[in-house]
Amino acid sequence: MNNQKIVNKKGRPKTLDLEKLKYIAMYNYWSNGPTNVSLNEICYKAKISKPGFYREFGGEDGLMKSVLLLYKNSLIQQILDILKLEKTFDETLDLLMAYVIENRDKEQKENGCLLAKFRQSRKKFGKKTQEQIDIILEERYLVFELWIKKAKSKGEFSLPLTSNFVANYIISQLDYAVSGLANGEKNNNIKNVLTLALSVLRKKIS
Amino acid sequence: MNNQKIVNKKGRPKTLDLEKLKYIAMYNYWSNGPTNVSLNEICYKAKISKPGFYREFGGEDGLMKSVLLLYKNSLIQQILDILKLEKTFDETLDLLMAYVIENRDKEQKENGCLLAKFRQSRKKFGKKTQEQIDIILEERYLVFELWIKKAKSKGEFSLPLTSNFVANYIISQLDYAVSGLANGEKNNNIKNVLTLALSVLRKKIS
DNA sequence: AGATTATAATACCAATCAGTATCTTATTAT
C-alpha cells in the first residue's frame, strides 16, 4: 500500500521492515495480551529504532490499529471464508466447529482470539484502536448475519429466530470455545459444549 | 483470623489495615485487570508502606492469593448459594440467569468476573496464585456438579448427560454471559443467548 | 530506666517505560 520504494524520493531511503514489525507486534499482543507488551519491547524485537517507529505509526494507537487489520485479514478471515463455501447450514456448523477445535495449531489454541483480547480491554486503548475493534466486530457480525439470511432463504434454517439473534448466538458460542481452549480446557469438553449449544439450531433428526 | 491485637505482643503494634488493602487490591485487579495494576499503586491507594506490604504478603503472589480468596468468599459464593436454595432445577436456572443479568449492579457487570481474568493470564502469576485459581475453579465446579447430581436424584433432570458435562456446560454459559456483559453487550441479547443455550436442559413444555 | 523487639516511614536502587532531541548517514535536486 505505502511501499513506494519504486518511486524515487528525496532523502535517505527507508530500510525498516514494516511488515515484520506488525507481525512481531501482533504475535506479542496475541500471546501476552495487548496491555502487557511495551513499545520498547516490540521495537527491540523488530530491530527498529523508536524514532523510526514513531515516524511510521505515531504511537501505540496507530500500531494497534494496524495490528488489528493484520489479524482480521489473516486470522478472522479464515472463519469468514468458511461461511462462503456454500455448504449447507448444518455442514457449515460442523466446519466452524472443526476449525476452532481441530484445525488450529497448539499455539493458536493457547493464545485464543486477539480480537477478543482487545475487546476486553477496549477502554484502555486509543481512539483509532477502539474504532478498529468496533469495525472488525461489525464486519464479522455482518458476514455471519448474511450467511444466516441465505440459509433461511435456502430453507436450510427455518426456526422462528431472527438472523440477528442466530448470528450473535453462534458467534458467542464460538468465542466461548476459543477462550475455553485458551484457558486450557480439553478439546473434548469444548467439543461437547459446542455440540449441545449448537444442536438447538440444527435440523432435528426425529 | 490473624488479628491478634488482643494478645499483647512485643514490638511496635501494627496499624496497617489488611482488610482495606485486600479490598482495594481486589477492586483494582477487578476493574483494571490483574496484570495491569502495580504494587506501588495498590500500596499508595491503601496508604500502606511498601516494606509493610512485603512484610505481610511477601510480594504480589501472596497478595493475589489473598485477593482470590476474598473474591471467592464475597462474590463467587453468591452464585453457589443459589444452588443451595433447594429450588427445582428449572427454577434454579432462572435464578442463575437473573443473578447474572439482573441482580448485579452496573459496575459489577462492566468488570466481569475477576476469577475469569486471573484464569486468562494464569501463566503470568506466581505459584500460590496459580494454585488458588485452580482450587477455586475446582470448588465452584464441585458445587455445580453436586447440584446436578441432586437434581437427577430428585427426578428434576433426566437427560442422558453426565453430571460432569452438564455442570461444565452451565458454568461455561454463565461465564460467557458475564464476559459478554462486561464487553458491553446488551442485557437482552445476553438473556436471549442464555435462554436458548440453557433451554436444551429444561423439561420440554410439549 | 534501659534493653529488646517489631513495625512504620523515608528514601533509595536498578530496570523499564513512553516519548523525543540530537546527530549521523544516505539519497535526490540543483
Add this chain to the structure above:
DNA sequence: ATAATAAGATACTGATTGGTATTATAATCT
C-alpha cells in the same frame, strides 16, 4: 560539488516499576 531532504541511530528525559536498606518509633520485658 553542494544544498536539501528524510531516514537511521544513539542517547537522553522524567515517570514508574518491583524490591530493599536504613532509620525512626512504639510497644513489651527485665
